[in-house]
Amino acid sequence: MNETLRDAFARELDAAGRIDVDVAPLVDRGETRLRHRRLAALAGSVAAVVLVVAAGVLAGQSADRGDGPVNHPPHPVPTRKIVYAEHKAGIVPGHIVHFGDLVVETGDNHLHLDVTDDGFLYTDHTRQGGVWFSDGYAPVRVGTHVCGVSPNSANFLTHAVMTANSGSTAAWFDCTHPARPTLVVFDSSSLHVVARQPVPSWPSCGRYACGLVDVTSDSVYLDSMGGPGPDHRFDVRADRLRASTPQEYLEGLRNRPRGLVLGEDWQSGTPIDRDGRLVAGDAALDFAAVGSRLVPVLSDDTDHHHVTSAFNTATRRVLHLRLPAGYHETDVAFRLFEWLDDDTVALIGGGADIVTCRLSTGRCVLAVPGPPAGTVRLVPTFPLPG
Amino acid sequence: MAIRRQEDVAAFSEFVSSRSQALYRLAYVVIGDHQLAQDLVQEALVKAYVAWPRLRDRTKTEGYVRRIIVTTAISWRRRRSFHEPPVEHVPETGAGDDPESLAADEAVWAHLRVLPARQRTALFLRYHEDLSEAQTAELMGCSVGTVKRQVFIALSKLRDGAGPNAGLPLGEEKGVAR
Numbered sequence: 001m002n003e004t005l006r007d008a009f010a011r012e013l014d015a016a017g018r019i020d021v022d023v024a025p026l027v028d029r030g031e032t033r034l035r036h037r038r039l040a041a042l043a044g045s046v047a048a049v050v051l052v053v054a055a056g057v058l059a060g061q062s063a064d065r066g067d068g069p070v071n072h073p074p075h076p077v078p079t080r081k082i083v084y085a086e087h088k089a090g091i092v093p094g095h096i097v098h099f100g101d102l103v104v105e106t107g108d109n110h111l112h113l114d115v116t117d118d119g120f121l122y123t124d125h126t127r128q129g130g131v132w133f134s135d136g137y138a139p140v141r142v143g144t145h146v147c148g149v150s151p152n153s154a155n156f157l158t159h160a161v162m163t164a165n166s167g168s169t170a171a172w173f174d175c176t177h178p179a180r181p182t183l184v185v186f187d188s189s190s191l192h193v194v195a196r197q198p199v200p201s202w203p204s205c206g207r208y209a210c211g212l213v214d215v216t217s218d219s220v221y222l223d224s225m226g227g228p229g230p231d232h233r234f235d236v237r238a239d240r241l242r243a244s245t246p247q248e249y250l251e252g253l254r255n256r257p258r259g260l261v262l263g264e265d266w267q268s269g270t271p272i273d274r275d276g277r278l279v280a281g282d283a284a285l286d287f288a289a290v291g292s293r294l295v296p297v298l299s300d301d302t303d304h305h306h307v308t309s310a311f312n313t314a315t316r317r318v319l320h321l322r323l324p325a326g327y328h329e330t331d332v333a334f335r336l337f338e339w340l341d342d343d344t345v346a347l348i349g350g351g352a353d354i355v356t357c358r359l360s361t362g363r364c365v366l367a368v369p370g371p372p373a374g375t376v377r378l379v380p381t382f383p384l385p386g
Numbered sequence: 387m388a389i390r391r392q393e394d395v396a397a398f399s400e401f402v403s404s405r406s407q408a409l410y411r412l413a414y415v416v417i418g419d420h421q422l423a424q425d426l427v428q429e430a431l432v433k434a435y436v437a438w439p440r441l442r443d444r445t446k447t448e449g450y451v452r453r454i455i456v457t458t459a460i461s462w463r464r465r466r467s468f469h470e471p472p473v474e475h476v477p478e479t480g481a482g483d484d485p486e487s488l489a490a491d492e493a494v495w496a497h498l499r500v501l502p503a504r505q506r507t508a509l510f511l512r513y514h515e516d517l518s519e520a521q522t523a524e525l526m527g528c529s530v531g532t533v534k535r536q537v538f539i540a541l542s543k544l545r546d547g548a549g550p551n552a553g554l555p556l557g558e559e560k561g562v563a564r
Contacts, residue, residue, distance in 0.1 A: 030435030140527035
């Protein structure tokens with residue numbers, strides 16, 4: 001303890017006077033915020049119900065009338081900001097993350113990055129292996145000993161932290177006890193852990209094979225055997241881990257407000273997972289620049305490409321995306337990495353340009369030009385080994 | 387009709403009555419301005435009210451609010467391109483104060499005021515509140531290494547500004563950036 005510093009603080013604080021807090025106005029302000037939150041949640045619920053009802057009605061119409069555009073696009077409600085990190089090539093990733101118009105200093109040595117409606121999460125590789133959250137301002141650490149990040153566990157490395165593509169839910173594995181990891185479910189709106197679920201030891205996983213497959217607002221899909229697809233599901237509200245199947249997961253994907261189905265039509269097509277990949281198989285969706293259009297292409301790991309059609313799960317309409325006006329890059333492909341709202345997606349491609357596209361109109365704009373040469377841009381969702 | 391239950395409101399009111407002065411002291415050190423400190427405390431308390439049912443462990447409520455104060459203050463500074471006010475405030479002197487001691491405190495405070503908020507906060511929590519490095523890190527939402535680094539840099543600046551005879555600590559182990 002240092003008396004000089006203590007005295008300097010104490011004397012200044014004595015001179016600072018006292019605060020006279022009236023509780024009633026604080027309660028009024030708090031109640032107002034709570035009411036706003038309830039209204040926002042109610043609006044979201046109503047929109048979801050309308051969407052489900054519309055989908056049900058239109059499914060009936062679709063059966064009667066055959067395929068084709070069948071309903072109106074949802075009214076877009078922007079919920080997310082574009083998130084990406086940049087670092088100089090050849091050095092450890094990290095340092096800064098762009099969150100909309102804000103730039104957040106995150107320190108070096110982070111790799112995994114994902115986004116919620118409230119901000120973004122990233123991991124670091126310090127001794128405790130932390131996961132951090134930022135709403136665009138000072139990051140706060142919300143977890144430690146994250147599997148795949150902390151030195152005592154290299155499992156679950158492909159997605160150390162994962163979020164739902166709408167809402168506030170995020171998940172990671174806590175490897176405080178590496179032999180018995182604990183699934184952690186986090187709510188970024190309240191900054192609270194909402195569930196902790198120990199999972200059985202999965203010794204056959206290895207570094208990349210097992211782990212988080214997908215997250216929704218009320219469930220987490222897990223893979224304990226190296227796929228294809230999830231074999232477990234944790235239900236947050238029921239606080240229960242149970243067996244699941246890739247088929248169950250596929251049906252869930254098909255019914256989400258933010259998702260894409262690939263194929264000849266919506267009904268027979270195959271949903272893609274959160275990483276833009278087919279659940280069974282090793283093909284991923286890209287959008288190739290062909291003339292002024294962005295054409296959906298399935299590319300497998302042997303570099304075979306297959307032109308396909310992509311349907312919006314919310315509207316069941318086929319996508320017709322167009323390159324941004326004045327965008328003249330040729331022989332480039334883009335990949336979807338973030339849903340900004342129910343009708344807007346962010347893609348990255350070309351020279352790491354970020355474009356945003358409205359699914360209902362097909363119109364795309366260049367949102368963030370690519371970084372200068374020698375700079376690497378990281379975006380959420382992409383699995384990043386090692 | 388109120389959303390929070392009456393017993394929650396009563397518990398919140400009791401917390402405000404008993405702890406607002408201590409919270410104000412922290413807010414003042416962090417933000418460096420009386421009016422902004424009052425705004426900061428009120429904003430933090432409103433956030434606490436909204437989160438109140440989730441603050442199940444009442445022994446940690448004050449820590450939660452203090453953390454809101456620190457993080458909100460830093461957000462405000464970034465959002466508003468906040469600049470430190472000019473160093474012109476002279477504290478009231480009490481009867482019986484040693485003039486030399488008073489002058490030394492004023493000199494130290496003058497240099498404390500112009501430190502970045504995070505560095506000043508780290509010093510306050512470590513040397514006034516007697517918190518450990520781990521407790522300080524928890525409150526500031528950063529690593530222990532970052533706290534060490536902030537304290538080390540802050541003490542270096544204070545020694546440079548106030549001089550080697552100001553009676554400042556020699557410093558802690560130099561931190562490592564996380």
